[in-house]
Amino acid sequence: MKLLSLLSIHSNRPNEANLARLVWLRWLNLGLLLLVSSLVSWQWRLQLPYAPLLVIGVLLTLFNILTWLRLQGARRGWAVRESELLLQLVIDETALGMVLFFADGASNPLASLLLLPVTLGATLLSTWRASLLLLLAVISYGLLVFYHVPLIQAQAEPLQAWLLHRLGMGLTFLFSAVLLVWFVSRMARSLRQRDAQLAAAREKTLRDEQLIALGTLAAGAAHELGTPLNTLQLLADELAETVPAALQTDVQLMQQQLAQCRQSLSTLSRRASHPREAAQDGSVTQAILQLAERWALLRPTVALTLHWPEPRPDQQVHWPETLNQALLNLLNNAADAQHGLSNNPIELRLDVSADALLLHIRDHGPGLDDEARERAGQGIYSSKGGMGVGLLLSNASIEQLGGEVRLTSPPEGGVCCDIHLPWRRLALMGEPT
Template sequence: MREAHAINLSWLLRLRWGAVVGQAALILLARLGLEMPLPLVPLFATVGIAAASNAALGLWARRRREIQEWMLWAVMALDVVLLTVLLDLSGGPFNPFSTLYLVHIALAAVVLRARWTWALVALALGCFGTLFVRHLWIPGRDASAAHHHIDDVPLHLEGMWVAFGLASGFIVYFVQRVTRALAERDAELVAARAVTARNEKLAALATLAAGAAHELSTPLSTIAVVARELERRVELSPAGREDAQLIRQQVARCHDILAQMAADAGASRGEAFVSLTPASLLEQALEGLRGVERVRWEADGRCREEEVSLPARALSQAIRGVVKNALQASAEQTRVRLALAREEAGWRLSVEDEGSGMPAEVLARACDPFFTTKPPGEGMGLGLFLARAVLDPLGGRLELRSELGKGTLVEMTWPVERLRQFARLSSEASGASLRPPGE
């Protein structure tokens, strides 16, 4: 709610500047164009108070102060009082621009709660009523005046038409802009909640990996010891000894996989940034991948020349997971195409397969953790989820496009400038941690 008040105040400041300019222009038009006898000094002094208060309020708001609802009401109440002074100096209730009271009431209805809105309505009614008291209900006020407002009825009616147009324009413009700003803020909140939810899932996944590593370490160690004892037995045949060695190798591999599971679950925040070319990153991601001979990739000339600082291990694992999905989704005789291109903001990697594609309901859930359509044993449904979890904190994106019978296209982008900022902050933090205490 406080953030909404800050947004409302920013747009209220802009509207008030527009009102100051409009009021000054109308006063000059009425005095010079229509030759109406107006007290210019008091009128411009009132407009000057509005301008000065708006400038002071803008400077105050830039200091990131906490905006309260009563502050918005106070600003609107000041505008109602200043409008009343301007109307009193330029015809009172006969001034057609008295309809501008409705602008303030409409704005209050949009940005304030009911009690504050009704309070502003009461203030506007009271101020408007004072104009009738001063200009109509005090006997003899205009008795000696050579000119009476009743003589200006045609001009008054024409002014009412202009005032209606201005009031309508102000209301529609401000309400639409505030509504749009609030919608953008709500969209940002939804995106922030989605990122928070993904981070919570990553934390749960890392906890699960750590627990699995802890629980499986003992039986794996036992298997490794037994395999070593079998390998040392003299009566074991050469084939049996090879099988024992294979068991030990696979157990060691299981140890390595379990040790890296937590880190692979989106631990790019704590990984040190290293400088390398995008081509080297891609080669690192494809190294040792099963079925890599079916991968065909192309890149522009800058991919082997321009270096960028990034979390190489996490990002290469993310790319590896996406390419692995593409290989598994394609038939053995088909190719997977990779295209690496330098764009204005950063790098874009496209991974396109020739598989059967995904229907809309599967595409909508493709990045959810543990969601997979693969047969048992071919995947856990974490590749796309982890890839997005790595790219999001870096300012990158992962986008999917797929149609049944036409394959799937996955595009991964990561911005260069954002990565440079991350690398600089990472190096500064590393340098600070290495300094002796007291320096």
């Protein structure tokens, strides 16, 4: 079970995972040799040179234990190199050659197992290292043809020797086929995982390039919008002094919206140059309530309903401003999705687990089809005719915090945006309850 766990642990590091597989294969090889030795000794009463075979088996067992301990070191950062894999296969090839030397040499049906390390080397190693293994296998086989310890009993009983040879060939074929399928299938799975990771990395690189381009455009737009916003603010202030009382409410709303825009622009450069400072320390409840207040200023015509767990979460967190902006973008998407279709409020529900804060934003719009749900957040794509950057930016900001955004379609209609935020990335100062 520990070896299986090692395979899982090292699945993202190919050399470590392959070394763990070699440990497995070595145990299987030792088991096969023990099985064959037991059969020919007890069933057919052949006299084997037990002393040297036992020494080889013990040494190979000790070496495998040391390799397993070395894998424990790989978990602590001691990387496995390709030259180490070559050394492992050379030792396997040499040990098998020594076993065959004491058991009839190249005439032993197990001699074809000499090709197993070569096959593995061709799969795991570079061409020149695999060629060294091939050369070693050829030399070993050639020497075993002329130099070996014969099995006297097999020479004395030709029929028994013929039966044993056929049985050995069958066992060797079966063992080699099973091992090759097992090893190659897992190698193919590792390659598929690597290809998937490379594809994900390419997608992330493309998305990051889009974000950099958006950041550059946003900086330019912020600089250009400063003067028009100041002009609009002056005009709104003048209107507040001249318009009738019946329009004062609308003018005040205009002033609030302009003030919010100016505040957002004035803090943009500060957030970019000091991202750690652009955050608030406090409880989760305080952060969500402040988010709701900002939402009321931005979209006063769209109600927001908060659903709290009992008791309300009081974990102390370092709540970054980028997270606030990401959540506001998601709320805006929800409001836009149901605009003109439903007067129901946007719903924001909080759940708390031992390792994460869970937020669920629900709208009552038309919902998303499978294609839109799959593409959302992976690039500049919009299902409602907009620019499509809101979900992209929100997804990127939440991923930077180790979180995840998923879109689902409830049976009742609309879209539910599920946000998973791990406590450890929110710099939690208190233990979650």
